[in-house]
Amino acid sequence: MDRQQILDLYDWQLGVCFRHPGKGAVSTAIVKTIRPRGEEGRDVRACAECVIAIEDMRRETAARRESEDLTSDSDDSRH
Ligand SMILES: [Zn+2]
Numbered sequence: 001m002d003r004q005q006i007l008d009l010y011d012w013q014l015g016v017c018f019r020h021p022g023k024g025a026v027s028t029a030i031v032k033t034i035r036p037r038g039e040e041g042r043d044v045r046a047c048a049e050c051v052i053a054i055e056d057m058r059r060e061t062a063a064r065r066e067s068e069d070l071t072s073d074s075d076d077s078r079h
Pocket of ligand 1: 050
């Protein structure tokens, strides 16, 4: 998936990025909803840059998990 395809998965609205509050209102997407006890759910919004960074991190974690599985599979076949 390229950057644009990833960004197309999200709904974009004007808001403040949780990592770049100094930027002010920019085009942001909801990446998470926090629900503190006794309070209403609060949306965590991220700008395009941060959405890409979060997606990259997710895919890296998934890829690492996958390669670990492959390694353990080849270990099994050797026995
Ligand atoms: Zn940001």
